[in-house]
Amino acid sequence: MSLRQHDELYGAGGPARPDHRxxxxxxxxxxxxxxxxxxxxxxxxxxxxxxxxxxxxxISGWGGIDPARGVIIxxxxxxxxxxxxxxxLVFPGAKGSSGWSGFFQSTRLLxxxxxxxxxxxTTTKAALGAVVTRVPAVTDLDRDPLTVIRTxxxxxxDAGRGTVSVHPQ
Amino acid sequence: MQLTDNDKAxxxxxxxxxxxxxxxxxxxxxxxxxAEKLCEVRNVAGTMTQPSPVKAQLVREGGWNRxxxxxxxxxxxxxxxxxxxxxxxxxxxxxxxxxxxxxxxxKELIELQSDxxxxxxRKGVNILATCTPYQVGNIPVRGEHVAWMESSAVVYxxxxxxxxxxxxxxxxxxxxxxxGRIPCWGNHHPANRHGSHLIEARTPVEGPLxxxxxxxxxxxxxxxxxxxxxxxxxxxxxxxxxHFGAAAASSGGVEIYHVxxxxxxxxxxxxxxxxxxxxxxxxxxxxxxxxxxEDLNSQGDCADVDFVLLGCPHxxxxxxxxxxHLLRGRSLHSGTQLWLMVPRALRTTADRNxxxxxxxxxxxxxxxxxxxxxxxxxxxxxxxxxTDSAKQAxxxxxxxxxxxxxxxxxxxxxxxxxxxxxxxxx
Numbered sequence: 001m002s003l004r005q006h007d008e009l010y011g012a013g014g015p016a017r018p019d020h021r022x023x024x025x026x027x028x029x030x031x032x033x034x035x036x037x038x039x040x041x042x043x044x045x046x047x048x049x050x051x052x053x054x055x056x057x058x059i060s061g062w063g064g065i066d067p068a069r070g071v072i073i074x075x076x077x078x079x080x081x082x083x084x085x086x087x088x089l090v091f092p093g094a095k096g097s098s099g100w101s102g103f104f105q106s107t108r109l110l111x112x113x114x115x116x117x118x119x120x121x122t123t124t125k126a127a128l129g130a131v132v133t134r135v136p137a138v139t140d141l142d143r144d145p146l147t148v149i150r151t152x153x154x155x156x157x158d159a160g161r162g163t164v165s166v167h168p169q
Numbered sequence: 170m171q172l173t174d175n176d177k178a179x180x181x182x183x184x185x186x187x188x189x190x191x192x193x194x195x196x197x198x199x200x201x202x203x204a205e206k207l208c209e210v211r212n213v214a215g216t217m218t219q220p221s222p223v224k225a226q227l228v229r230e231g232g233w234n235r236x237x238x239x240x241x242x243x244x245x246x247x248x249x250x251x252x253x254x255x256x257x258x259x260x261x262x263x264x265x266x267x268x269x270x271x272x273x274x275x276k277e278l279i280e281l282q283s284d285x286x287x288x289x290x291r292k293g294v295n296i297l298a299t300c301t302p303y304q305v306g307n308i309p310v311r312g313e314h315v316a317w318m319e320s321s322a323v324v325y326x327x328x329x330x331x332x333x334x335x336x337x338x339x340x341x342x343x344x345x346x347x348x349g350r351i352p353c354w355g356n357h358h359p360a361n362r363h364g365s366h367l368i369e370a371r372t373p374v375e376g377p378l379x380x381x382x383x384x385x386x387x388x389x390x391x392x393x394x395x396x397x398x399x400x401x402x403x404x405x406x407x408x409x410x411x412h413f414g415a416a417a418a419s420s421g422g423v424e425i426y427h428v429x430x431x432x433x434x435x436x437x438x439x440x441x442x443x444x445x446x447x448x449x450x451x452x453x454x455x456x457x458x459x460x461x462x463e464d465l466n467s468q469g470d471c472a473d474v475d476f477v478l479l480g481c482p483h484x485x486x487x488x489x490x491x492x493x494h495l496l497r498g499r500s501l502h503s504g505t506q507l508w509l510m511v512p513r514a515l516r517t518t519a520d521r522n523x524x525x526x527x528x529x530x531x532x533x534x535x536x537x538x539x540x541x542x543x544x545x546x547x548x549x550x551x552x553x554x555x556t557d558s559a560k561q562a563x564x565x566x567x568x569x570x571x572x573x574x575x576x577x578x579x580x581x582x583x584x585x586x587x588x589x590x591x592x593x594x595x
Binding site: 041042043044058063064068073074075093094095096097098099100101102105106109110121122123124125127128129130131132134137 | 194197198200201202203216221222223239240243318319320323335336337338339340341354355392393419421422542564566567568
């Protein structure tokens with residue numbers, strides 16, 4: 001295992017794979033959901049674009065994720081055994097131990113970090129976690145991200161401007 | 170965020186690169202919280218000694234200076250770490266030398282941790298090595314701003330002691346140690362400390378089992394908010410509130426609660442709600458009590474118990490004494506182990522009182538510094554464990570993939586002696 005620098009980890013992964021990777025032309029949306037833009041508050045500035053992974057349940061760090069694999073390990077969690085590595089993680093907030101931020105910092109050091117974070121409730125765990133994971137992060141959005149974003153949606157986050165652009169898939 | 174001239178000087182490097190990195194982290198963190206400013210702290214409880222694969226690699230690359238820089242300051246550079254600027258203690262860590270031959274835990278990690286203790290001890294870190302610093306001399310006073318991590322310690326400090334802390338993390342406490350600063354946000358503001366929910370016990374609450382179950386109920390109900398509990402409560406002791414808070418911070422994210430007439434910021438129910446409106450009480454009666462008990466015992470199936478874990482959060486001297494009394498003249502079942510986790514400072518007292526000898530003669534073990542959840546280590550082959558801690562019953566099944574039973578200290582010691590779980594709600 002080697003420790004890689006932030007830029008090496010995420011510089012290449014940031015910008016855009018094509019919007020029409022599943023054959024859906026830009027602007028035309030299956031299921032009738034329109035693209036939309038949410039506005040909120042910057043937690044950690046930065047830009048990222050990728051696929052959303054949405055959790056309706058809060059997430060534990062210590063005892064809740066395995067940083068080596070980048071997966072949720074809490075047995076009763078809706079995302080049990082699912083990987084958040086390289087995804088835009090959309091979740092209500094952090095729960096559990098104060099080890100939360102340290103566990104998410106480890107995902108950065110081990111190369112399994114999410115690409116960005118979008119959360120609803122600001123706590124010290126979630127805020128410090130986003131800071132030390134060093135991924136773009138926003139909160140306090142004008143619409144409920146857990147309702148309007150679905151797992152698999154293509155999401156572009158410009159955290160410095162506090163915007164989250166959602167392209168339903 | 171507003172920074173004082175002193176904050177700015179530290180950020181600009183006036184006190185060296187490590188302090189500058191610490192202030193940089195605090196500024197990024199404060200901005201993430203939308204905090205207005207930092208506040209002064211002179212009591213930090215954090216973690217730097219506990220080994221991990223990431224930390225071992227960092228130490229190989231650049232010693233403990235590198236480990237602290239990357240993990241505790243979130244810096245990419247390897248910085249020379251100065252002495253701690255304010256009093257700082259190490260919370261619980263991994264198993265130490267006293268676990269050798271008992272816990273399956275790698276010897277090289279024990280040695281790595283001992284090396285860390287030497288390094289950080291020289292830097293001024295008090296190696297309390299417990300999740301209950303308030304049991305071994307670190308007792309902040311009411312109204313004092315502190316920077317603690319460890320959810321069960323944070324909730325105790327805020328609620329029972331009336332100190333002011335958020336649930337901090339490894340990097341924020343690392344930065345606070347070198348600067349004496351932390352974002353002034355959340356629990357540091359008196360207006361944010363008032364109750365949000367009223368819970369009325371309509372069934373007697375007495376002793377750590379019942380206080381733990383009430384805490385588990387409260388955390389599940391309020392999640393991140395602030396419960397106020399009233400009703401049929403017997404005067405709690407330190408042990409009871411240790412278990413109440415740890416449970417509330419496991420089923421939910423409770424960082425502060427009030428027990429009117431008991432905890433310092435709530436002389437009355439009205440005061441617990443900041444003299445504002447008091448919400449309608451949510452009842453905690455016999456039915457709710459039974460539901461909590463069954464929830465905590467829903468991860469047990471096989472009644473053959475091969476491991477009993479006591480002392481989460483780390484045991485009080487009362488618990489050590491009670492365990493010794495229950496084990497006096499008895500022997501553990503051949504297929505069952507019993508570990509009692511205590512702060513090392515209290516183990517010294519337990520040794521002097523002869524309690525350790527009684528427990529060990531029965532076949533039990535008194536261990537310090539850590540716990541099975543922190544070290545991810547239980548006796549080899551453990552499939553089913555029993556505990557008197559709602560917190561450990563909540564976490565350990567997920568961490569070690571084992572079944573759990575939850576009950577009283579008596580139920581647990583009985584299981585250790587007979588090898589069978591016979592606990593029931595009385």
